[in-house]
Amino acid sequence: MEELVLSIPTQDAALIETLAQRMGWTMRRRQTSVERFINSCQSTSQMTDEEIQAEINAYRNGL
Numbered sequence: 001m002e003e004l005v006l007s008i009p010t011q012d013a014a015l016i017e018t019l020a021q022r023m024g025w026t027m028r029r030r031q032t033s034v035e036r037f038i039n040s041c042q043s044t045s046q047m048t049d050e051e052i053q054a055e056i057n058a059y060r061n062g063l
Contacts, residue, residue, distance in 0.1 A: 005030070
């Protein structure tokens with residue numbers, strides 16, 4: 001199975017959803033995926049603000 005990101009005009013969403021159903025594909029909206037990820041995260045951070053900033057800086061410097 002391959003996952004794709006597809007940007008389409010809003011007015012075409014119903015057509016694509018119908019096509020996905022008929023083809024037996026699984027389709028979900030990107031916002032739903034982001035919400036699911038956020039809801040799965042801990043509500044309290046195990047890191048201090050300084051540790052978080054250090055992680056961000058390390059990532060940025062690695063780019």
